[in-house]
Amino acid sequence: xxxxxxxxxPEPDETLPLPVPWGIRAxxxxxxxxGATCLGLGSWFAARAxxxxxxxxxxxxxxxxxxxxxxxxxxxxxIALALGKRWGRAVAIVMQxxxxxxxxxxxxxxxxxxxxxxxxxVVVLTLVxxxxxxxxxxxxxx
Numbered sequence: 001x002x003x004x005x006x007x008x009x010p011e012p013d014e015t016l017p018l019p020v021p022w023g024i025r026a027x028x029x030x031x032x033x034x035g036a037t038c039l040g041l042g043s044w045f046a047a048r049a050x051x052x053x054x055x056x057x058x059x060x061x062x063x064x065x066x067x068x069x070x071x072x073x074x075x076x077x078x079i080a081l082a083l084g085k086r087w088g089r090a091v092a093i094v095m096q097x098x099x100x101x102x103x104x105x106x107x108x109x110x111x112x113x114x115x116x117x118x119x120x121x122v123v124v125l126t127l128v129x130x131x132x133x134x135x136x137x138x139x140x141x142x
Contacts, residue, residue, distance in 0.1 A: 028081025038071025
């Protein structure tokens with residue numbers, strides 16, 4: 001005898017991948033912007049080093065190399081997150097953790113309260129977006 005009444009919802013298919021949460025895509029966009037900012041700073045430091053001489057030039061080139069390398073890695077991680085690649089999350093979290101002492105320094109010793117709290121808000125927002133329940137579920141689904 002056929003059942004009458006409302007149809008039962010289909011059983012969830014465990015083999016389908018979870019869609020990428022919007023929080024992951026938003027965090028990826030923020031992290032990609034951080035990487036682009038790092039690349040811009042690295043380029044600026046390189047331009048300043050080229051015009052300098054002696055030890056200042058060497059220091060400037062080393063500093064610009066560090067910023068260019070870090071910026072390229074963070075930009076790649078941010079783009080990967082925005083595209084839904086799981087490996088970008090590790091790069092993004094490390095970048096946010098590296099920015100926390102910068103935020104602390106801006107607020108305390110540098111007395112740049114607006115910039116410090118602004119950057120701190122971005123860092124905390126990015127961490128929350130990447131570590132929310134849906135984002136963690138997406139990361140753990142395989």
